[in-house]
Each structure stands twice: as C-alpha cells, then as structure tokens.
Amino acid sequence: MSKVKEQMPTLIMGAGLLVYGLIAQSGALLPIAQYLHTHKTLDLQVTMCLIVGCIALAGALVNSVRKPGHSNLDTFILQPLGGIVLILVMAMLIRWYAEPLMKIISQSLQPILGFKIYKVLNLNYVVLGILAGVVLTNTWGIPKFAAPGVKCARFVLKMGVIMLGARYSFAELAKLGVYSVFLVGFFVLGTVFLVLWLGNIFKQPKSMTGVLSAGMGVCGVSATVAVAPVVKAKSSEMAYTIGTILSFGIVCMFIFPTIGKLAGMSPVQFGAWAGTGILNSAQVAAAALAFNAVDIETLKVAEIFNITRVLFLPIIVLVLATWFGKESGHKLSFKTVVIDKFPVFIIGFLILFFLSSIGMFSPPSHYKGKYIDVSYNDRTQVTHEEWETLNNAIAAGEFSGLTPKQLEAVTDLVKQRQVAGNFEDRGNKKEFDHVGRARMTQLEGILAAAKAKQIQLSADVKSAIKHAVKQVHKKSKTVVTLTDFMIWFFAFGLIGLGMQITKKSITQAGGWPIVMGVIAGITKATLSFFVVLWLIKDVVLN
Amino acid sequence: MTEEDKKVTIETGEAGKGTTKLPKDANTEELEERALSVFSSDRNEDITALIFCLITTFLVVLFTKWLV
Amino acid sequence: MFSNILLCTHGTDGAQKAESLVFRKQESVPDMVVTVLTVLDEDWRQMTGDDWLNSSKTHTVFLDHVEEQMNEEIAEEWQRIKKHYPLATQAKFVQRTGNISEIITKTARELHCDLIVIGPWTRRKKFSIHSTGMGLRSTMKNKELHPLLPCPLLIAP
Incomplete structure (x- = not known):
C-alpha cells in the first residue's frame, strides 16, 4: 500500500492533466484562455496534457504494482517519472497561466505604481520558472517523489543546446564564433588575471584567489567546482566563493535584461553581452530568454558564447594548475583535462548544425525552406x-x-x-x-x-x-517545430536547475571573495557592455 | 589491516575509466546520490541526449516534411 | 551527576565556550566520559548549485576534495583542543556526516550520553571579510533539534 501512497502525487498530476486536457478539448476553457491571450495554444495544451497525463498515469500505476529494480527501465523511466511530470506541470502552469496573469496584473497595477512590474523585472516564463524552482526548493524542499526526476534537468538542458544547433547557418556560426572567441577569450583571461592581481594586493592565499578567479572568469560555479580540487581550496574559501557567485549571478539574471532594454541593445548585442558578462551558464540562457522569450535570436548568440566558455574551461583549469605549481592537489595532463572532459553534447550540437546545413529541415518545394x-x-x-x-x-x-x-x-x-x-x-x-x-x-x-x-x-x-x-x-514547419521542442527543453532544464539553488548556498557569500568577486564581476560586466556596444553592430541573423 | 584492504572497488563506467577505489566504510548510497544525474556516466548522458535529439528530429522531419 | 557527555564543536567562538565549560568541569569530575563530536554538514552536496556543465566525475572529485579538506581541518581543530585542554587527550573524538541536528541526537543515543553540550548562538558578522572558521556557515534550529533530543541539552554561556 505504501507504494501506492508514494505514487499518489504522480497519479494525481496525471489524472489532473487528463481532466484538464479533456475540459480544454471540449472548448469550455476558451473564454478564460481568450482573456489570458493563450487561446492560440489551446490545441497544444490539449495534446500535451493528454499525452503527459496518460504517461504519468500509466507510469504511476506500473510503479505502484511493480517491485522497484535496477533495470534501465527503472532508472531512466519509472523512477524519474514523478519529477519529470512535476517540472512539466510547473512549466505548463507558468507558460499558460502564471505569465499571462502576471502581464494582466502588472498592466492593471500600472496606474498605481507608475511602471509595469513584469517589464522591469522581466517576469516572463523563463524567469518565473527559475523563481518557481528556487522557491519550491527553499520552502518545501524538492518533494521526495520528484528527486530523481529533477536530476534529469541537466540532461534536458543539454538536449535543448543540441537542438539549438539546427538554427544556425554557416555564416552566422562563423561570424559569431569569431566574435565569441575574441570576446570570451579576452574577458576570461582578463578577469582571471584581475582576480589574481587583486588577491595579490589584498594579500590573500593562493588557493582562494585561484578558485575565485576561475569562478569569476569562466562559468561560475561550474568552474569553481572544477578548479577547487586543483588549487586545494579551503572549505570556507569554497563556501564563500560559491555563495558569492550564486548571488551575483541571480542579481545579474534580473538586472542584465532590464539594462539591455534600457540601453536599446539589439538581440545580438544583448546575447553577446550576457554571454560574456554573466557568470553561470544556466543564467546566461535564462537572461537571454528573459530579454526576448519570443524570438530566439538572443538565445542563439548567447549560447554560442556559452559554448565557447565551456571550451575555455579546461584551458583555465590547466593555466591555474600551472600557476598553483607543484602543491596542486591533482595531477593533470592535457589528456585528462581536455580530451576526457570534452563535452560530447557539443558534438551533438554540431551534428544538428550539419544536418540543417545540408537542407535536411527545409521542405524541397521551398527555396531555402522559406x-x-x-x-x-x-x-x-x-x-x-x-x-x-x-x-x-x-x-x-x-x-x-x-x-x-x-x-x-x-x-x-x-x-x-x-x-x-x-x-x-x-x-x-x-x-x-x-x-x-x-x-x-x-x-x-x-x-x-x-x-x-x-x-x-x-x-x-x-x-x-x-x-x-x-x-x-x-523557415519551415520542421524548423518551427524543432524550435518549439527546443524552447520546452530549455524551460524544463532551467526550472530543474532553479530547484538546485538553495538559500543556504547563497547565504554563504562573504569573506574576501565577496569583495574581490564584486569588484571583478562589475568590472567585467561594465567593460563587456561597452566593448559589445562598440564592436557588435553589423551581425544580422536570419 | 593494510591500507589496500580498507578499500573496495566499484564500477564507475566509461568516464571513470572502469573502476574507482573507495574506503570500505564510505557511504556508497551517498556516493550514488552525488551523481547529479540519473546516468552512470557523463558520456552516457551526452550520448543519450544526442540520440534522443536525433529521434525527436527524425519524428519532426517525418511528420512535418516527409508525410506532408 | 552527568557522567557521559557529548560535546559538539566545530571551532567557532561559541563552540569554544562549550569546550572550555566541559573540560574545566572535567577537572573536578575526573571519571566523566567526554565525546567530542564534529559534524560535517551534508549540505555540501547542494553547494554545486545550478552547475550543469561539469560531469558527474568532476562533481565527485569536488566532493571528495571537500571531504578531504574538511577532514584535515577537523583534525587540526581536534589538535587544537588537545593542545589547549590536556584532559582532552582522554576524550573520544567522533566525526560524522549528515544533517547536524539529526546526527547530534543520533550519536548521543548511540553512545548513551546523558548530556549534550553545545555553544551559544552568536550573532554572526554577516559580511566580515575575515574567515570565521571552517565549513559552511550553518546553524541549528532549536525547533528542529529539540524534538529529537534523547537527553538534556546544555548551552554553554
């Protein structure tokens, strides 16, 4: 019986989705949907709710009668199912209800407040999704039934990045690639050296400046995690650094899109700026989608910068290992750092890019699929x-x-x-x-x-x-559908990652890292803002 | 007990290059939880993601291009 | 009165008050058994935040490093205690990983302790730029600890 009880949340969600799907199909929700301006997505709502609802119900029923095992079916489908359905339900609620409601509410509050809340805070479905994830983790905690499913967030986000590959042309990729290598290269190395230099001035231990410089320079917590063992960071140094980076990143996620809009940046400029200035790579994607959640131009640019940074990470690990010298905690060689850690999903990105380049996704009857x-x-x-x-x-x-x-x-x-x-x-x-x-x-x-x-x-x-x-x-129905899939993958992944940001980790911010981190972070954001405005003017994306 | 006896060997898949040695009293349940994802190794995760994407792509192309 | 004491410390100013209280008391009650417990916060696992780029292996390496580093720092702490209070050399030193309140009460139950001693809650200097000790800056919540208590709890002034 306890197994049935464990599956209760999934069963309820599945049943709820089915009922909702059927009600939506009957057309009863049309007035509400029209009020929320979501009536055009009703068909999609019906399809998604029915499919996800059926899978959730079936999975929960199987789970409640089947003895849990260690087969692939268990690990990859049955156990994570609850969490996957939970995130999907959250994503649907946010896209179809929370975001439209937020717009309507802030519209009606405008006369009182003098500004529109959602516009200033960029409360679109991506930001709302991350916030929902953060709030859930820090209030109730991730429900037990959902824990294995939440772990899939990273996997789904990778799928989003791979699918994004289908949206580039050779010219775009070449041009953006050159820009990103120069900008990211300059700012990554610049920030790393700036922090090392600051550490020297403030007479801070090498291990701390090492962790902090990687975190501020390349991709936030990811770099900190990768570098900490190499430079043998102390526990408090790691805690301070991670806390600083997480809080700085969350502030950036809200401030960047607002500043970008105020400064009248183009999608390409903003993507480049977010890709250089924001630390955590999940937050780069979030800010890009927050700047413009309708088109994906910003996301396209920001992701190229993101990928460039990912490729820079091993180089920085090597540089810091050399800088730290012989006391370094782990032996590193070019092979262990660069080849073993090479992210395979980037090859996937390139495969989809290649498929799209040979005209796979455009209908034969249309010139270039248009x-x-x-x-x-x-x-x-x-x-x-x-x-x-x-x-x-x-x-x-x-x-x-x-x-x-x-x-x-x-x-x-x-x-x-x-x-x-x-x-x-x-x-x-x-x-x-x-x-x-x-x-x-x-x-x-x-x-x-x-x-x-x-x-x-x-x-x-x-x-x-x-x-x-x-x-x-x-472009073509195919490309449009692929993009829709991609957007949902990103939404899913970002909500799941939001669930991994705990209040405790943020409140660890402090010590010298917060002083040096804020100096380096603001310098980097400001400088890259002007460099991007000055450098990137002529890239036009299709 | 020698230092070697205190350790157990576990299977960690491709990315871990086969096996890893752990202290015998290590909490293996905790270790399992440490992995951020449901996959046993990073390479598996990436390859699965790629295969999923190719399947999705194939289905999308099938229904929006070849069958239309 | 109390003969089997669990002293919980992680080296902060407050915890050091608990240490001095216990070991000074032991001078007058020599047959008192003292167990020094240091808990390694399980929340280190969540400190990787929203990182999604690193492989699971990098994560494991990171957490191993944290554990190794914490073990070193805890060993140093114990060394300091032993140096400071000669009686502490007779004490038993225990290190556990997990939720702090749960581990403290569980250990007390396992060792049949009749008193748990902890340091007082001290206002932490939020943005002090000097390191305030080791590990995560975490505090226990009374409402989480109290319902679990198997024996009296003494907070050193």
Missing part, C-alpha cells in the same frame, strides 16, 4: 512592446491615411498580436490561410506606402509592422 505561415504560434507574435506601440498608435489615430482594408489588417494585428486569419475560422484551414495572407499583403502595402512617404508613420510603428510581417515568413 514560406509563409499564418497559423497560430507563440513565436509568430509581435513582442509585447510592439503590441503596445501599435495599440497606442491606433488610439492616437496615427493610421488615418490608410485604406479601410489596410486599417482592418492593422486592427486585427493588434487584436491577435500576429498576422493570421480569423480565430473563428481556424478549423477551415483554407479560409484561414487566405485571410491571413491577404492581411499580410495589406501590411506590406502599408510599409511600402510609408517608404514612399505617402503616409507618415513613426519608426517604432514601422518596425513593429515589419516584425509582424517577418514573423510569418517562416
């Missing part, structure tokens, strides 16, 4: 800022010079936040497509008229319309 798709999709929407611009422009009567048809297209764009057919016609694909394409043509007409100076439009409005039109010129 075609127009006006069907509903989260990522086809304009950003919230653009939507506000358009909404205000309509209210201000800025579109007075338009033909009725053009005006209808703009009004619908504001209503639906994307170029599409009528929501009521979504069952009739042909009609839906036809109307959507006609609207797109009207919008293109507006842009042409504005270019010919027949009508006056502000630059913001023009760019918003341009973006909306660009969004429906999609």
Whole structure:
C-alpha cells in the first residue's frame, strides 16, 4: 500500500492533466484562455496534457504494482517519472497561466505604481520558472517523489543546446564564433588575471584567489567546482566563493535584461553581452530568454558564447594548475583535462548544425525552406512592446491615411498580436490561410506606402509592422517545430536547475571573495557592455 | 589491516575509466546520490541526449516534411 | 551527576565556550566520559548549485576534495583542543556526516550520553571579510533539534 501512497502525487498530476486536457478539448476553457491571450495554444495544451497525463498515469500505476529494480527501465523511466511530470506541470502552469496573469496584473497595477512590474523585472516564463524552482526548493524542499526526476534537468538542458544547433547557418556560426572567441577569450583571461592581481594586493592565499578567479572568469560555479580540487581550496574559501557567485549571478539574471532594454541593445548585442558578462551558464540562457522569450535570436548568440566558455574551461583549469605549481592537489595532463572532459553534447550540437546545413529541415518545394505561415504560434507574435506601440498608435489615430482594408489588417494585428486569419475560422484551414495572407499583403502595402512617404508613420510603428510581417515568413514547419521542442527543453532544464539553488548556498557569500568577486564581476560586466556596444553592430541573423 | 584492504572497488563506467577505489566504510548510497544525474556516466548522458535529439528530429522531419 | 557527555564543536567562538565549560568541569569530575563530536554538514552536496556543465566525475572529485579538506581541518581543530585542554587527550573524538541536528541526537543515543553540550548562538558578522572558521556557515534550529533530543541539552554561556 505504501507504494501506492508514494505514487499518489504522480497519479494525481496525471489524472489532473487528463481532466484538464479533456475540459480544454471540449472548448469550455476558451473564454478564460481568450482573456489570458493563450487561446492560440489551446490545441497544444490539449495534446500535451493528454499525452503527459496518460504517461504519468500509466507510469504511476506500473510503479505502484511493480517491485522497484535496477533495470534501465527503472532508472531512466519509472523512477524519474514523478519529477519529470512535476517540472512539466510547473512549466505548463507558468507558460499558460502564471505569465499571462502576471502581464494582466502588472498592466492593471500600472496606474498605481507608475511602471509595469513584469517589464522591469522581466517576469516572463523563463524567469518565473527559475523563481518557481528556487522557491519550491527553499520552502518545501524538492518533494521526495520528484528527486530523481529533477536530476534529469541537466540532461534536458543539454538536449535543448543540441537542438539549438539546427538554427544556425554557416555564416552566422562563423561570424559569431569569431566574435565569441575574441570576446570570451579576452574577458576570461582578463578577469582571471584581475582576480589574481587583486588577491595579490589584498594579500590573500593562493588557493582562494585561484578558485575565485576561475569562478569569476569562466562559468561560475561550474568552474569553481572544477578548479577547487586543483588549487586545494579551503572549505570556507569554497563556501564563500560559491555563495558569492550564486548571488551575483541571480542579481545579474534580473538586472542584465532590464539594462539591455534600457540601453536599446539589439538581440545580438544583448546575447553577446550576457554571454560574456554573466557568470553561470544556466543564467546566461535564462537572461537571454528573459530579454526576448519570443524570438530566439538572443538565445542563439548567447549560447554560442556559452559554448565557447565551456571550451575555455579546461584551458583555465590547466593555466591555474600551472600557476598553483607543484602543491596542486591533482595531477593533470592535457589528456585528462581536455580530451576526457570534452563535452560530447557539443558534438551533438554540431551534428544538428550539419544536418540543417545540408537542407535536411527545409521542405524541397521551398527555396531555402522559406514560406509563409499564418497559423497560430507563440513565436509568430509581435513582442509585447510592439503590441503596445501599435495599440497606442491606433488610439492616437496615427493610421488615418490608410485604406479601410489596410486599417482592418492593422486592427486585427493588434487584436491577435500576429498576422493570421480569423480565430473563428481556424478549423477551415483554407479560409484561414487566405485571410491571413491577404492581411499580410495589406501590411506590406502599408510599409511600402510609408517608404514612399505617402503616409507618415513613426519608426517604432514601422518596425513593429515589419516584425509582424517577418514573423510569418517562416523557415519551415520542421524548423518551427524543432524550435518549439527546443524552447520546452530549455524551460524544463532551467526550472530543474532553479530547484538546485538553495538559500543556504547563497547565504554563504562573504569573506574576501565577496569583495574581490564584486569588484571583478562589475568590472567585467561594465567593460563587456561597452566593448559589445562598440564592436557588435553589423551581425544580422536570419 | 593494510591500507589496500580498507578499500573496495566499484564500477564507475566509461568516464571513470572502469573502476574507482573507495574506503570500505564510505557511504556508497551517498556516493550514488552525488551523481547529479540519473546516468552512470557523463558520456552516457551526452550520448543519450544526442540520440534522443536525433529521434525527436527524425519524428519532426517525418511528420512535418516527409508525410506532408 | 552527568557522567557521559557529548560535546559538539566545530571551532567557532561559541563552540569554544562549550569546550572550555566541559573540560574545566572535567577537572573536578575526573571519571566523566567526554565525546567530542564534529559534524560535517551534508549540505555540501547542494553547494554545486545550478552547475550543469561539469560531469558527474568532476562533481565527485569536488566532493571528495571537500571531504578531504574538511577532514584535515577537523583534525587540526581536534589538535587544537588537545593542545589547549590536556584532559582532552582522554576524550573520544567522533566525526560524522549528515544533517547536524539529526546526527547530534543520533550519536548521543548511540553512545548513551546523558548530556549534550553545545555553544551559544552568536550573532554572526554577516559580511566580515575575515574567515570565521571552517565549513559552511550553518546553524541549528532549536525547533528542529529539540524534538529529537534523547537527553538534556546544555548551552554553554
């Protein structure tokens, strides 16, 4: 009986998902979904809830009758199932309910507060997901039934990075690669030496500056963990360093996207800045998605920087081992550090990149896979800022010079936040497509008229319309679906990693590491901000 | 008891290059928990991730390209 | 009155008060049995935070290093106690890993101790830049420790 009790949470979640899926399918949730602006994802909601619900129920039932063993089935599917379902449920709740609600609430609080909460704190589903993970761990703790599943977060995040490989072209990868090697190389080595130098000034032990310099220079806690045994760090030094890096990283995760938006950085610039300035690599992905959760351009840039840093890590370990000299705790050779530790998932990234380069994911009938798709999709929407611009422009009567048809297209764009057919016609694909394409043509007409100076439009409005039109010129259904998978992988992985940040580890921050860490971290963030703004201007991603 | 007798040998898979020696009184349950993931080695995890991705990709390509 | 004492210390200022209390008392009660317990906080396992880049092996190497380092530091602590209080050489020294409150009470039960002595709670200097001892800066919570107690608890002033 105890086994059934253990499986209770999974059973309840599975049943809940099934019930929700069935209710959603009946159409009863349409009014709520429309209020939350999530009605376009209803089909996806139904599919995901039914599939995940069935798997959760089946798994929980098997678990409650089967004797736990050590087979692959147990280790990889049955045991982690509870945790995987929990994270998925959290991800779904956040994407479909918490994030839209947050937007509506902060919209209504704007008159009182004078600003929008979600905008200042970038509370989109990625940040909310990490926060939810952190809160769960530090209040109730990770539930026992979920512990093995939470361990899968790292695995799923790796899958996200591999899938991301499908989104690059040769030119992009080459260009971004060069930038990232120079920027990351410069700032990694720069920070490492800065911290070592600071340690010298403040007369701190070598073991401490060694750990701290790696942590501040390369990729945060990962580097600290890798370097600590090499430089024989003392216990308090490790605790201080990790605490400092974790708290600094969390602050960065919130501040970077806000500063980036205030400074008007382009997605590429922000990705490069986050990739250089933020310490922990999970937080780089989070900040990139926080800056722009709709497009993945920022993420594309930031991940290249991330991968470059991962490749730099062994080099730094070697450098520090040499610097620390003979007292070094572990014997290291080029082979043990570089070859044995080479992350295989980066090869996976390259394989998907290769597959995409040979045209695997683009339909044969389209040149380079480009075609127009006006069907509903989260990522086809304009950003919230653009939507506000358009909404205000309509209210201000800025579109007075338009033909009725053009005006209808703009009004619908504001209503639906994307170029599409009528929501009521979504069952009739042909009609839906036809109307959507006609609207797109009207919008293109507006842009042409504005270019010919027949009508006056502000630059913001023009760019918003341009973006909306660009969004429906999609690469291919295949690429879009792959990207959707990738986004879910990232969301899953980041929530799971959030669950591994404990309050206790953050509050260990202190000692000399916090002084030197803050100096080095702020210097690095500030310098890289200006270098990125100055250096990266012309990279345009498809 | 000699130093060698106090140790046990455990299987740690590819990444650990076969086996590792541990003190006999070490808490092996704890050691198991130390691993951050459900996989026995890092290489296994990466390769599984890659295979999963290829399967996902294949299914996506199958349903959105070849069968359409 | 008390003959079998469990002294919990991890070298902080507060814990040193407990040490001096116990060993000064022992001077007058020579047949008192003292066990010095140092607990290695299990939360070290969570100190790797949201790191996802390192392999499990790197993690194991890191945690092994932590354990090794802590053992060294604990050995130094014990050496200091032995040097400071000559009577401490007769005491038994025990080191355990786990949740602090649970381990203290479990050890007391196993060794049939009739008194547990700990140091007082001291306000920690939050951002002092000087090292405040070894290990994680962790404190026990009374509400976690008290329900588990098998014998009286004495807090050294």
